[in-house]
Amino acid sequence: xxxxxxxxxxxxxxxxxxxxxxxxxxxxxxxxxxxxxxxxxxxxxxxxxxxxxxxxxxxxxxxxxxxxxxxxxxxxxxxxxxxxxxxxxxxxxxxxxxxxxxxxxxxxxxxxxxxxxxxxxxxxxxxxxxxxxxxxxxxxxxxxxxxxxxxxxxxxxxxxxxxxxxxxxxxxxxxxxxxxxxxxxxxxxxxxxxxxxxxxxxxxxxxxxxxxxxxxxxxxxxxxxxxxxxxxxxxxxxxxxxxxxxxxxxxxxxxxxxxxxxxxxxxxxxxxxxxxxxxxxxxxxxxxxxxxxxxxxxxxxxxxxxxxxxxxxxxxxxxxxxxxxxxxxxxxxxxxxxxxxxxxxxxxxxxxxxxxxxxxxxxxxxxxxxxxxxx
Amino acid sequence: xxxxxxxxxxxxxxxxxxxxxxxxxxxxxxxxxxxxxxxxxxxxxxxxxxxxxxxxxxxxxxxxxxxxxxxxxxxxxxxxxxxxxxxxxxxxxxxxxxxxxxxxxxxxxxxxxxxxxxxxxxxxxxxxxxxxxxxxxxxxxxxxxxxxxxxxxxxxxxxxxxxxxxxxxxxxxxxxxxxxxxxxxxxxxxxxxxxxxxxxxxxxxxxxxxxxxxxxxxxxxxxxxxxxxxxxxxxxxxxxxxxxxxxxxxxxxxxxxxxxxxxxxxxxxxxxxxxxxxxxxxxxxxxxxxxxxxxxxxxxxxxxxxxxxxxxxxxxxxxxxxxxxxxxxxxxxxxxxxxxxxxxxxxxxxxxxxxxxxxx
Numbered sequence: 001x002x003x004x005x006x007x008x009x010x011x012x013x014x015x016x017x018x019x020x021x022x023x024x025x026x027x028x029x030x031x032x033x034x035x036x037x038x039x040x041x042x043x044x045x046x047x048x049x050x051x052x053x054x055x056x057x058x059x060x061x062x063x064x065x066x067x068x069x070x071x072x073x074x075x076x077x078x079x080x081x082x083x084x085x086x087x088x089x090x091x092x093x094x095x096x097x098x099x100x101x102x103x104x105x106x107x108x109x110x111x112x113x114x115x116x117x118x119x120x121x122x123x124x125x126x127x128x129x130x131x132x133x134x135x136x137x138x139x140x141x142x143x144x145x146x147x148x149x150x151x152x153x154x155x156x157x158x159x160x161x162x163x164x165x166x167x168x169x170x171x172x173x174x175x176x177x178x179x180x181x182x183x184x185x186x187x188x189x190x191x192x193x194x195x196x197x198x199x200x201x202x203x204x205x206x207x208x209x210x211x212x213x214x215x216x217x218x219x220x221x222x223x224x225x226x227x228x229x230x231x232x233x234x235x236x237x238x239x240x241x242x243x244x245x246x247x248x249x250x251x252x253x254x255x256x257x258x259x260x261x262x263x264x265x266x267x268x269x270x271x272x273x274x275x276x277x278x279x280x281x282x283x284x285x286x287x288x289x290x291x292x293x294x295x296x297x298x299x300x301x302x303x304x305x306x307x308x309x310x311x312x313x314x315x316x317x318x319x320x321x322x323x324x325x326x327x328x329x330x331x332x333x334x335x336x337x338x339x340x341x342x343x344x345x346x347x348x349x350x351x352x353x354x355x356x357x358x359x360x361x362x363x364x365x366x367x368x369x370x371x372x373x374x375x
Numbered sequence: 376x377x378x379x380x381x382x383x384x385x386x387x388x389x390x391x392x393x394x395x396x397x398x399x400x401x402x403x404x405x406x407x408x409x410x411x412x413x414x415x416x417x418x419x420x421x422x423x424x425x426x427x428x429x430x431x432x433x434x435x436x437x438x439x440x441x442x443x444x445x446x447x448x449x450x451x452x453x454x455x456x457x458x459x460x461x462x463x464x465x466x467x468x469x470x471x472x473x474x475x476x477x478x479x480x481x482x483x484x485x486x487x488x489x490x491x492x493x494x495x496x497x498x499x500x501x502x503x504x505x506x507x508x509x510x511x512x513x514x515x516x517x518x519x520x521x522x523x524x525x526x527x528x529x530x531x532x533x534x535x536x537x538x539x540x541x542x543x544x545x546x547x548x549x550x551x552x553x554x555x556x557x558x559x560x561x562x563x564x565x566x567x568x569x570x571x572x573x574x575x576x577x578x579x580x581x582x583x584x585x586x587x588x589x590x591x592x593x594x595x596x597x598x599x600x601x602x603x604x605x606x607x608x609x610x611x612x613x614x615x616x617x618x619x620x621x622x623x624x625x626x627x628x629x630x631x632x633x634x635x636x637x638x639x640x641x642x643x644x645x646x647x648x649x650x651x652x653x654x655x656x657x658x659x660x661x662x663x664x665x666x667x668x669x670x671x672x673x674x675x676x677x678x679x680x681x682x683x684x685x686x687x688x689x690x691x692x693x694x695x696x697x698x699x700x701x702x703x704x705x706x707x708x709x710x711x712x713x714x715x716x717x718x719x720x721x722x723x724x725x726x727x728x729x730x731x732x733x734x735x
Binding site: 035128304308309311312327328329 | 392403408441443444446487490491494
């Protein structure tokens with residue numbers, strides 16, 4: 001049973017079909033002047049139009065195709081800060097490492113970084129209005145859905161609050177985990193910059209996008225041939241972009257079914273776990289959460305070995321964030337929402353996906369409980 | 376039967392895993408991540424590096440076994456790295472690999488063996504474990520030149536009953552041949568030498584960062600206490616060292632004392648270094664403790680042969696009397712007792728500079 005869809009989800013058949021077709025038909029370099037190039041360029045721009053519509057970008061030009069969600073975060077935070085002319089960025093402590101890492105990289109360019117506070121429910125507490133009113137704040141990055149615990153951040157409210165103090169502050173939101181179930185658009189989030197990753201919505205790995213609100217500029221962080229209107233150099237991954245947009249379309253059309261069906265699986269899963277093991281605690285269960293992520297603490301059970309035992313029993317799940325060696329490391333997100341190191345080492349993230357079969361929640365719970373030894 | 380194989384990314388543990396599979400066992404491979412750089416990344420030099428974990432992972436993939444990396448950074452830092460640095464501050468020459476085996480590695484791995492429903496723990500050490508009618512004995516490796524029984528002396532009956540050391544039964548060249556025959560990518564990988572947490576330069580630089588006083592220059596004294604030269608930091612020295620002292624006095628001189636807090640070292644002749652006894656702390660035994668009065672073989676350095684010594688004290692602190700005077704072992708190193716090829720146990724050499732016992 002694959003319960004690690006938040007790490008990467010199954011490719012949607014629509015995306016696979018497009019990939020196969022695109023590799024054959026759009027083999028040209030989209031930046032060339034000949035017929036092959038024009039064909040590829042045309043397909044790419046059509047995809048850009050569809051992507052812009054899906055994320056509520058006013059013009060297709062406001063969608064920048066990049067190589068990953070991580071690259072999109074880097075371009076938003078660094079490129080947005082560079083273009084703003086101001087010298088401070090603020091990030092929430094539960095952001096993805098791509099955002100936190102980018103913010104810290106800005107220090108080398110003379111920026112200061114403000115780390116915002118966060119409540120136990122994973123909602124950012126704002127001292128930003130103070131900063132914003134000082135007129136020095138370039139950008140605030142606020143994750144729409146946290147990738148570890150699945151909480152939904154009220155980005156629109158926070159964005160409105162910040163903009164009320166200073167309309168020039170850029171709001172970036174990493175919406176990578178939100179797209180399958182939430183209304184993700186520049187308007188609904190109030191964001192100026194919005195990040196998506198292909199492989200989280202059923203597209204191939206190695207593609208992502210950054211959508212911009214009207215008039216928002218980013219300076220390039222990858223330099224070269226001037227592709228993407230000078231904002232992201234590098235030969236276009238035409239097939240990848242087409243497949244990502246096909247997956248986004250499929251995911252968008254599947255949103256309602258996904259939300260109700262996957263919520264039902266998740267609820268059945270959590271209910272069965274708690275019934276079998278009353279000491280287990282679902283993280284942020286009273287908060288607004290996306291349907292596909294279930295983050296559970298099993299007190300007294302070491303997550304590191306439980307994950308291995310689950311793997312042996314055929315359940316793929318995850319904990320914390322895997323470091324480059326593959327070891328499970330303490331989670332900076334759990335640390336930020338007030339977990340002790342011990343508690344954080346007892347947590348596992350189970351995540352469902354668009355192709356999770358009906359009944360998987362209940363079946364998975366039985367296996368998890370038996371692996372823990374309480375069946 | 377299911378085996379947990381500790382894979383370091385070297386050729387020995389790769390072959391150990393392969394041999395277990397050949398014997399029909401279910402095998403799970405694990406690597407303990409013990410050390411990381413300040414930014415959380417794994418070291419790129421030393422023995423427990425990122426590329427070693429990658430090698431282990433790829434060998435596991437080649438053997439088609441599950442493989443995991445377990446995080447032991449915190450335990451390792453507390454139990455091995457800090458005491459290592461602290462030891463130098465006290466004039467000791469610690470052996471971090473032995474301290475890791477004693478305090479972290481085997482207890483962690485044996486815990487995981489149980490938690491992951493494995494029956495045995497397998498490592499790639501060159502030594503043998505033999506079942507003598509229910510008594511498990513730790514024996515030197517078939518390949519004497521690669522024997523690692525010294526660093527395993529702390530294993531007790533419970534540990535030995537769970538541990539298998541398949542490569543100790545064959546020579547190193549057979550290990551490499553086996554790896555080559557199976558096409559394992561680690562077949563010709565060189566043996567690791569470095570201390571795993573010293574990632575750049577040598578251990579002196581590492582110590583200098585943690586405890587600058589052991590890297591500060593100071594006086595070199597003779598046995599009468601007269602200053603005869605200057606050194607570049609006490610961490611650069613170990614008891615018994617002859618080379619690289621930096622003082623020329625005609626005949627050979629050896630380090631006979633290190634005083635890190637006074638920042639001095641004392642040098643003397645080989646005779647000044649000789650002692651007929653050795654005090655040892657933290658003794659442990661593979662089975663029953665040998666009685667006082669018994670003569671055993673004792674290895675006081677990793678790469679030297681055992682010498683005969685008689686046990687003369689067996690309290691909290693054991694005392695051994697050498698049959699023939701020996702160059703004083705460096706405090707912090709291990710003394711390991713042997714009965715022929717069998718390991719009886721061992722402990723940590725403590726400072727012993729009572730003049731009554733030095734051979735004049």
